[in-house]
Every structure is written in C-alpha cells, then in structure tokens.
Amino acid sequence: MPDNQEQFKYLLKQNGLKVTTQRIAILEVLNSRPGEHLTAEEIYDFVRVKYPDIGLATVYRTIQMLSELNLIDKLSLDDGYVRYEISKNDTEETGHHHHHLICLDCGNIYTFQDDLLETLEMRIKETLGFEVVDHEVKLYGHCKKCRGD
Amino acid sequence: MPDNQEQFKYLLKQNGLKVTTQRIAILEVLNSRPGEHLTAEEIYDFVRVKYPDIGLATVYRTIQMLSELNLIDKLSLDDGYVRYEISKNDTEETGHHHHHLICLDCGNIYTFQDDLLETLEMRIKETLGFEVVDHEVKLYGHCKKCRGD
DNA sequence: TTGGGTGCAAAGGCTTTGCATGTGA
C-alpha cells in the first residue's frame, strides 16, 4: 500500500493537485478494502472513524478525481448507488477491468478475470470497425451458497 | 407491431391489469423505435405528441411495468439516465440480452448478438458453482465513423 | 359500480455546486 500511496502522491503533484490529509485518508480506506464495492456514503463513514470532520462533498470530489486518475473503478449495480473499488490494473496499457458476478439472492459480488472477450473484441474490430478500449461485464445469477440452501 | 400489442394486452389482462390508452401509447412509442435507447423523458416527449395530457409519472410507472413483464430492456450508460428499448428476445427461455457497443466519441450505441459468453458462463458454473441467468455487457470504444475522421 | 390507473405536485435520495474559510507548496 505504500507503493500505491506514493504513486498517488506523485500523480497528484504531476497534475498540479495538492496532497491533502483527506485525499490520503480516502485512498487508504479504498486501499484497505480491495474487492469490496463501497458507495460514497460507506467510504464517508469509514473515513470519519479517523477523520470525523471530513465532509461528504469532499468524498464525492475525491472519488471523482481518483476515478479520473484510474486509481479506482466504478461499478453500478442499478440500485441507485455508484460503487467504487481500488483498481488492480496490472497492465496499465489495456486498462481492462475484471468482471463481476452478482448474486440475485444475497447480493454478494464476486469477481473473476477472463480474457475471453479479447477474441470477441478482435472480431468486432474486424467486422464492424469498432475499436473496443474498455468493457464492463456484469453477470447476474445465483451463487453457490444460495443455490445450496 | 399488432402482434406485440396483442401480446401486451394479453399480458396485462392475465396479470389483472387494465388496458389503458396511456399504456398502449407508451408501448407503441417504444415499439416504433427499435434499437433506440430512450430515457423516460424522451418517451414522455414522444408520447405527448399524440397524447399531450399524459403525465411523466405515468410514463415512469408504465416503464417499470413493461420492464417487469420483460417487454422492454433497461440500459444504463452511467450518464444519469436509465434508458429503455423494446425487447427483442427471440428465445423466451434464456432471456439473454444483446450487447452494446458504446462510442466514446459520438455517443452512438450499436448492438450485436453473440453467444461467446455461453462458454464462459458454463465454465463459471463448473468452477465457481455460480449459475448465471442474465448478463449485461457494455463495450466502450471508438466507432468506425469516428475512427475514420 | 368500483378498484385499479392517471395527473399533478410534492417528496425522496444520490450527487453536485456555491461560497466563505482553511491550508499545502
């Protein structure tokens, strides 16, 4: 995580932005909960444990910035909330995200990696002339636990 | 479209719902614009051309109903609007939707069909025990037209 | 007749914005 934080500070400075307590705190919350998909409100609550004076607006503003810097990923579950998680892009170049399995019963979100789409995307480029640079895949269904019950 | 409309009326009656002018009008608007992805407001505007007295709330209520009856599909582009299009499910059983190609330059939405995910979904069921029943795939990129310019 | 449907306006709920104050560089 210090790596991540250093990268963050560097990115901020490089973009003429300031390194503030609030920004570091928010990044740390997201960084300490990989794989969770937090709403702005949830992030706000976690950050307030250590920094009770932070404002919700700051959380929203910081989240937006982190998203633009590609340090976090957005995920929308159509439940009225936008969720965020720390980005784990190994390959900076592709920027491709992992996919989500969403259980319709318990609401849990599972993630998985798959390169299957690359074949598809290549075919789309050849046949339609459309060049895919990013994708979002959500699979809805019933997870093992819920199917077992 | 009369087929579709008859099916609609039948579905309404079967569910103890009434066939009203407004409901038919909204369905017709969506039916006459396949492949377009309309927001509630846009649907509202189109319907008002013929039925100026309709209320926006009725549009929202009807849209929700149509969605529950699986006559229309929802699509969220994360621009703050939820969009709808008439459903063209050939196979009632699978309920699988087509996929969307979203151009980051002009905003146009292209659709395509592909069965590639079925392999993936089968593998997910085998390895993770997660049974996929629906999916949503959005591919972002640059369309032929915009790449040409 | 009568219970579901509609229109209107108000309320909800998440997110953004304006502005005065605070603070990192």
Next chain:
DNA sequence: TCACATGCAAAGCCTTTGCACCCAA
C-alpha cells in the same frame, strides 16, 4: 503568500409517492 481544497448547506436532477379524480371492466 495564494491558488487549490474543504465543509457546510443549498441546489440539481432523476425518480418515486401521495392523493383526489377518472375510467376500464
């Protein structure tokens, strides 16, 4: 010092809800 960042509250914006009236069945 000073431009950017923050907190607070207000405003925005899409969507839902309450309620009296209306109209399919």
